[in-house]
Amino acid sequence: MSGECSLRVLQGAVVAGATAALLLLSGCGASQPRFRNADQEAEAEEEVRFASRIREEESREDDRKFDPALWKGRAGHLLPSREDVTPAGLNRDWLLLEALSFLGVPYSYGGNGKDGIDCSGFTARVYRGGAEILLPRSTAEQFRVGEEVERDSLLFGDLVFFNTTGRAPSHVGIYLEDGLFAHASVTYGVTISSLESTYYRNRFLAGRRVVAGSREAKQ
Numbered sequence: 001m002s003g004e005c006s007l008r009v010l011q012g013a014v015v016a017g018a019t020a021a022l023l024l025l026s027g028c029g030a031s032q033p034r035f036r037n038a039d040q041e042a043e044a045e046e047e048v049r050f051a052s053r054i055r056e057e058e059s060r061e062d063d064r065k066f067d068p069a070l071w072k073g074r075a076g077h078l079l080p081s082r083e084d085v086t087p088a089g090l091n092r093d094w095l096l097l098e099a100l101s102f103l104g105v106p107y108s109y110g111g112n113g114k115d116g117i118d119c120s121g122f123t124a125r126v127y128r129g130g131a132e133i134l135l136p137r138s139t140a141e142q143f144r145v146g147e148e149v150e151r152d153s154l155l156f157g158d159l160v161f162f163n164t165t166g167r168a169p170s171h172v173g174i175y176l177e178d179g180l181f182a183h184a185s186v187t188y189g190v191t192i193s194s195l196e197s198t199y200y201r202n203r204f205l206a207g208r209r210v211v212a213g214s215r216e217a218k219q
Contacts, residue, residue: 018207050165053150057199058187090157091130091211098130099174099182106189121160121174121185126174131157131212141168142208149207151195162203169205 063208080138085094102125106114111124127133135142142159149158153177160183161169179195194202 026113029218031083050170054164054186073208081114086155086157087177088155088157088209090133090210092156095126095130095174096176097155098126099176101129101212102126102184102190102193104189105184107184107186117184117190119184122182122190123172126182127210133210133212135210139169142172143205146208146210149209151204151207154207157209158207160207161205163205171203172214 004006020088027141042216066094086092096201102114102117102122105114105122106116106134107118108218109118110121112118112121117125120135120137123142124135124137127135135145139161143161149155154160156175156177158175160173160175162171162173163169164171170181173181175194175195176192181200182190182192195201195204
């Protein structure tokens with residue numbers, strides 16, 4: 001599947017509504033709850049503290065919502081190309097298909113699978129399954145991986161980080177293109193949102209580019 005084809009898939013899937021998230025605990029981007037260090041514990045406390053505010057603000061944002069069912073249906077008929085590689089060395093189509101396979105999965109704090117997942121769990125699973133890259137588990141740790149990328153220089157596959165709780169960074173997703181990114185939303189579960197929506201535009205921190213085969217990618 002070419003980059004142009006991927007863009008058509010993204011642009012053709014816009015519909016109203018989204019699948020509601022099932023929350024086990026609130027917040028986003030912490031490690032598995034039983035195995036947190038002191039910094040991750042503080043991060044988790046902030047996430048839980050601000051979870052209700054995040055849900056309220058997300059529900060009011062001027063964002064376009066994408067129907068996970070439509071995306072899953074399209075993904076099942078895509079044949080990825082081995083040649084479509086990003087400048088960072090990531091296979092664009094494999095990464096996209098891995099991200100699409102999680103659409104509609106409910107948000108679950110500390111979750112790491114198809115029954116429930118949080119934001120950093122989602123990015124870690126997509127990178128592992130779509131690029132064979134092992135990312136650190138928490139949002140804060142992922143923010144230290146790779147090289148910083150300005151917003152106007154984002155490329156497909158870059159990690160995008162946000163400050164949603166006042167303790168930055170507290171949310172992470174994967175940039176697709178045309179201003180869109182995939183992520184595990186507290187309110188909507190794994191979905192696709194726009195960087196131009198008021199909520200995410202005002203909270204964007206930076207992007208990070210992980211190069212396949214780099215020292216950081218092998219951590």
